Amino acid sequence: MSAIARAIFAVPPFPGAKGHEVVRATPGTAPDISPGALVAAMRRHRAGGSFWHPDDVWSARDTPVEAAGDDSRLLLGAIAGRPALVRGDGAFAALHELTPGSAEAERTIETLVLRHLLEDVAYADPFTGAPVSPLALIETLGGWRALIEANRPIGAAFGFAHWKRDTVDPLLWAGTPVPFRAATGAALRALPQGASVAVWKARVPASFLAELEAGPRPILEVEDGFIRSAGLGADCVPPLSIIVDDLGVHYDPARPNRLTRMLGExxxxxxxxxxxxxxxxxxxxxxxxxYGIGTGTPLPREGGDRRHLLVVGQVEDDRSMIFGGGEVRTNLQLLQRVRAQAPDAWIVYRPHPDVEAGHRRGAIPARTALDYADAIDPASPISALIAMVDEVHVITSLAGFEALLQGKAVTTHGTPFFAGWGLTRDLGAPPAGRGKALSLDALVAAVLLRYPRYLDPVTNLPCTAEILTMRLLSGVQRQNVALVPLRRLVGWAKRAAAQFVGMR
Structure with missing residues (x-):
């Protein structure tokens, strides 16, 4: 019986996948759900069999499934609503020429499901190996199916550094190898008509991007997710979550994007x-x-009873600053504005980690920063800094969203994705199409549960936010052991040079 269940509840062969066996033979196991409930769940998610193939049994419902009597495709096809043409005897001979949807067909399907998928078999979580209900497993399979189908139109992926591809590959996979290509006009023009393009826009030449955006091809814009990794992207630590948006990108308030649509509609x-x-x-x-996990150690409030404000620096030429920064274009301008608004506050300035690492633009000389801030803290976990202060000021930084999670007051000086929903004090331009009042958990549901794609660094399977969080907390990391130290050395050299010439 378990061989049939294994064929029907197969895990897709995502690149590098090494998940747990999800079907186990357990003689004497009694089912804890009804066959009808299992069949309904499979139909709802169109899950079962080799659903990652474009011509799987769920794809052509009017075409009969013709196979030998012991072939599990007959049962799966019947569940999918397809007629069965059974050659010879076997476990599924009773399905032969039954009318899909008839009472007899449904009774026969449920009898076979009970015998082959529920009795003497148990199911396990593909990520942890822990026992799970078959309904939970089907929900996971259904999520993978939706991901794979969303990826099918992708004809090429541009702008993906080699060190990112290992973790991005499973999240863009559609049953065949992801077509990573060099960002050239020739490669773009060679794509089949109607093919979509997945692109990391910040990592392709301007001329290529101009041709892409002027052309007719659907664009899927890819960016880092919001629970990304234990380490910096600028140090070449690969992302464990990404955003794939077919409308725009979440940090551009002037254009539609899937996140804003989720939140607003x-x-x-x-x-x-x-x-x-x-x-x-x-x-x-x-x-x-x-970018990581805090230490759990509370930070002291060095300003005593004064109101403590955290001002979060950013990469000044980052696309989120370019599109969403509004009137505030530099970290120094942000510091100056906050000090002017809160002359008596204790202000802590937090440089962006990529800037502090020496890789990106946005450094403020320490002497200059201390003209407006009372302290500079480049090293403490951002979560601990947020926990210590009373209020957080950002241009568009994700730290503002993380501060909302902690229940802190947040002031936005630009137009980040979390502004305009009644949860922040917004000093930037009013975001078009926003204004709906959201609860914090409604914001979290869209931003962390529905919008990003996550990868389990242990099994290399697409996963939920909860699975990735569990892995990060257990200390699991994915990084290029040769490239990361080299990038950190380059950053150290840049910082040393900046200090030498008096730029900081």
Whole structure:
């Protein structure tokens, strides 16, 4: 029986996948769900069999499945609503020429499902190996199916550095190798008509981007996710989550994007809100941020009873600053504005880690920064800094969103994706198309549960935010052991040179 269940509940062969066996033979196991519930879930998610192939049994419902009597495709096809033409005897001979949807067909399907998929078999989580309900496994398979189908139109992927591809590959996979290409006009023009393009826009030449945006091809814009990794992208630590947006990108307030549409048009279910609340509590409790985990050690309030403000620096030529920064174009301008608004506050300035590492633009000489800030803290976990202060000021930095998770007051000086929903004090341009008042968990449900794609660094399978959080908390990392130290050395050299010539 377990061989049939293994064929029907197969895990897709994502690149590098090494998940746990999900079907186990357990003689004497009694089912804990009804066959009808299992069949309904499989139909709802169109999950089962080799669903990553474009011509799987779910694709042509009017075409009969013709196979030998012991072939599990007959049962799966019948569940999918396809007629069965059975050659000879076998386990599924009773399905032969039954009318799909008839009472007899449904009774026969449920009898076979009970015998082959529920009795004497148990199911396991592909990420952890822990026992799970078959309904939970089907939900995971259904999520993978939706991901794979969303990736099918991709004809090429441009702007992906080699050190990113190992973790991005499974998240863009559609049953065949992801077509990573060099960003050239010739490669773009060689694509089949109608093929979509996945692109990391910040990593392709301007001329290529201009040709792409002027052309007719659908564009899927890819960026880092919001729970990214234990380490910096500028140090070549690969992302464990990405955003793939077919409308725009979340940090450009002037254009539509999937995140803004989710927030403005869709109300999360009670289950999603409860899940978002649990995830939010977990992230805050453990100090999880975009680039790592906090220490759990509270920071002292060096300003005593004064109101403590955290001012978060950014990479000044980052696309989120270019599109969403508004009137505030530099970190120094942000510091000056905050000091002018809060002359009596204790202000802590946090340089962006990529800037502090020496890789990106946005450094402020320490003497200059201390004209407006009372302290500079480049090293403490951002989650601990947020926990210590009363209020956080950002241009568009994700630290503002992370501060909302902790229940802090947040002032935005640009137009980040989390502005304009009634949760922040917004000094930037009013975001077009926003204004709907959201609860914090409604924001979290879209931003962390629905919008990004996540990768489990242990199994190399696409996963949920909760699985990635668990892995990060357990100390699992994915990084190029040769490239990361080299990048850190380059950053150290740049910082040393800047200090030598008096730039800091």
């Amino acid at each position: 869709n109300d999360p279910s009670p289950d999603d809100l409860a899940r978002a609340g649990r995830l939010r509590d977990w992230l805050v409790r453990e100090g999880v941020s975009k």
